[in-house]
Amino acid sequence: MVFAREFIENSNNVENLRAKGKVGRMSVERLCAGPAVPCIYAYMAKKFPELEKVLEKDKSFDEIESKDIISCAMQTKDPLCMKVVEKFTENFGTETGNLALKTLPYGGIYLIGGVTNGIKDYLTSDTKFMDSFYNKGRLSDHMRSFQVLLVDPEIEIGLAGARERARRDMIASIKKWRSNNYYRFLIYHIFGVLGFWGVG
Numbered sequence: 635m636v637f638a639r640e641f642i643e644n645s646n647n648v649e650n651l652r653a654k655g656k657v658g659r660m661s662v663e664r665l666c667a668g669p670a671v672p673c674i675y676a677y678m679a680k681k682f683p684e685l686e687k688v689l690e691k692d693k694s695f696d697e698i699e700s701k702d703i704i705s706c707a708m709q710t711k712d713p714l715c716m717k718v719v720e721k722f723t724e725n726f727g728t729e730t731g732n733l734a735l736k737t738l739p740y741g742g743i744y745l746i747g748g749v750t751n752g753i754k755d756y757l758t759s760d761t762k763f764m765d766s767f768y769n770k771g772r773l774s775d776h777m778r779s780f781q782v783l784l785v786d787p788e789i790e791i792g793l794a795g796a797r798e799r800a801r802r803d804m805i806a807s808i809k810k811w812r813s814n815n816y817y818r819f820l821i822y823h824i825f826g827v828l829g830f831w832g833v834g
Contacts, residue, residue: 671700704752727766
């Protein structure tokens with residue numbers, strides 16, 4: 635990504651400033667996860683100095699959080715914050731597509747998380763995420779084999795997963811218990827018929 639390369643090579647990017655030294659690397663979390671949002675904000679603020687920094691009227695940059703930027707973009711359509719959401723969405727779609735090619739998730743891809751929930755209206759009304767997801771050259775058509783789903787934030791996905799795991803473990807334990815008792819009964823019956831228990 636041109637954005638990632640420029641971000642790494644720019645010695646004044648926010649990641650380097652917060653680390654108090656040049657990082658010289660780029661992780662996925664700094665491109666398309668919660669920690670990416672302030673980083674992209676700093677990048678866009680520098681790239682488009684003509685855009686007003688409305689968030690910095692009441693806060694210093696170090697006090698601005700991902701939720702502030704997303705809220706400003708989604709609620710007021712602030713131009714600078716919208717550029718952040720657009721770039722984040724592009725990165726998110728691209729990396730989700732990369733992961734899909736590595737893992738081949740024919741059962742579907744489920745998008746969850748705070749940022750995903752914050753920009754869900756943008757994800758569902760704009761094609762940028764899916765365009766970036768599908769954009770894989772000669773494999774673009776194959777990418778359409780993977781269904782992408784946005785998880786309702788009211789669903790406690792962690793608890794739902796724990797309940798499902800408990801249910802499966804319980805079923806496996808019952809089957810094992812039944813199986814063991816069946817063979818015990820079978821062996822006892824056979825030995826009884828053969829008179830090995832000293833009966834009669």
